[in-house]
Amino acid sequence: MLLVKELKKVICSVSYLLFVAILFLGLYSQGVFHFGDRVVEEPRPGQNYGVRNEEIPEVIMPAALELLWQEYTQNVYTTYPIGFYKTVRLNDAEKEEMAQILARLTGLEKEEILEAGEDIPALKEGLSYTEFKECMDAVDKLLGGGSDYALDALIGFGTKDITYEEAKVEYQLVRDKDRFTGGYARLFCDYAGVMVLSVLPVFLAVVLCLKDRRAKMTELIYGRSISSGKIIWVRYAAILAAVMLPVILLSYYSNMEVWGLYRGMKLDYLAALKYDLGWLMPTVMVTVSLGMFLTELTGTPIAAAVQCLWWFVDINAGYKSVQSSYALLRLAPRHNAGENSRFRITDFLENFNRLVRNRLLMAGLALLLVCLTVCVYEWRRRGIIGGRKKFRTVLADIFYRKNEHTS
Numbered sequence: 378m379l380l381v382k383e384l385k386k387v388i389c390s391v392s393y394l395l396f397v398a399i400l401f402l403g404l405y406s407q408g409v410f411h412f413g414d415r416v417v418e419e420p421r422p423g424q425n426y427g428v429r430n431e432e433i434p435e436v437i438m439p440a441a442l443e444l445l446w447q448e449y450t451q452n453v454y455t456t457y458p459i460g461f462y463k464t465v466r467l468n469d470a471e472k473e474e475m476a477q478i479l480a481r482l483t484g485l486e487k488e489e490i491l492e493a494g495e496d497i498p499a500l501k502e503g504l505s506y507t508e509f510k511e512c513m514d515a516v517d518k519l520l521g522g523g524s525d526y527a528l529d530a531l532i533g534f535g536t537k538d539i540t541y542e543e544a545k546v547e548y549q550l551v552r553d554k555d556r557f558t559g560g561y562a563r564l565f566c567d568y569a570g571v572m573v574l575s576v577l578p579v580f581l582a583v584v585l586c587l588k589d590r591r592a593k594m595t596e597l598i599y600g601r602s603i604s605s606g607k608i609i610w611v612r613y614a615a616i617l618a619a620v621m622l623p624v625i626l627l628s629y630y631s632n633m634e635v636w637g638l639y640r641g642m643k644l645d646y647l648a649a650l651k652y653d654l655g656w657l658m659p660t661v662m663v664t665v666s667l668g669m670f671l672t673e674l675t676g677t678p679i680a681a682a683v684q685c686l687w688w689f690v691d692i693n694a695g696y697k698s699v700q701s702s703y704a705l706l707r708l709a710p711r712h713n714a715g716e717n718s719r720f721r722i723t724d725f726l727e728n729f730n731r732l733v734r735n736r737l738l739m740a741g742l743a744l745l746l747v748c749l750t751v752c753v754y755e756w757r758r759r760g761i762i763g764g765r766k767k768f769r770t771v772l773a774d775i776f777y778r779k780n781e782h783t784s
Contacts, residue, residue, distance in 0.1 A: 582668030
């Protein structure tokens, strides 16, 4: 059977074993197999229910200034320019530029800022929230991006205590909508998508396609009796299945770890599978399809570089803002807002339709790329492109025929 042959080629390759190993180690390093310390309990009156973030200017402005002043006096700034921790230290010229921004925020002279101690100054009287955000944007750019002062991250300073009534509603959503397991499944998807599945599957596609092209095995094994469409679609399905199999197994290993924490509760035992297929698979689909298309088109591993660039841009798009987390063009939607977020059930429900549109777009793009791969593969089998007849020659022939037809 053609699918079995292609599946064996993928699973028995060294690149696939490396993929599985990196997938497991990457997820293990993020603690997705140890969710036992994140238990959601029913709130009781008089407890501390944590905080939530809201865009409250009178809270955000002084809190942001306090942190900025502390980091300025120590000249140590924490940023996440590509989603990973980075410490930034400014040189003398940059420190003067930062002092100028602080002067604008506080109303002090730049020289006063440069000579000030650790005592935190107050905000300038009458400072508008619009001007404040302009200053914060300048700070973020000076630090190289990815800081807490980025416009889409400022809401993190707007903390507000959660009331008992709010905590109760939140718990009911976790219990009735998520049935507890859904939140853990979303956290798994967040880590798996951004760390591994939005980039590594492209290498499996590239390696498999290049291996067959270099060994000239496709024509020997399949001959011309099997259509190009069948070869490409079966190969695509094989890579997709090979990637998703360990993902599903590991997601259940992660999800099952918390089942015992909610004994007697009504749990959604299919949550991991539903999120794997609906959330993660479109990312894998588009990553694999891009790898196959560019490899068949160019005969080179350029797809790996293209996918790595896309991945880099995507994770650098930010995730602290709900809008950016569920943006239409996100390759890997983000969902992680920390342990106190109760798995962002409210954010998820409010943005569910946006997430669906994003996932459908990625799946549709993937299917389009596979169709284009079929066309390219068929042209190569016929000798239209590749070999002695270069692609530019094909374009010249098409242009010549078009002119001949119109003359």
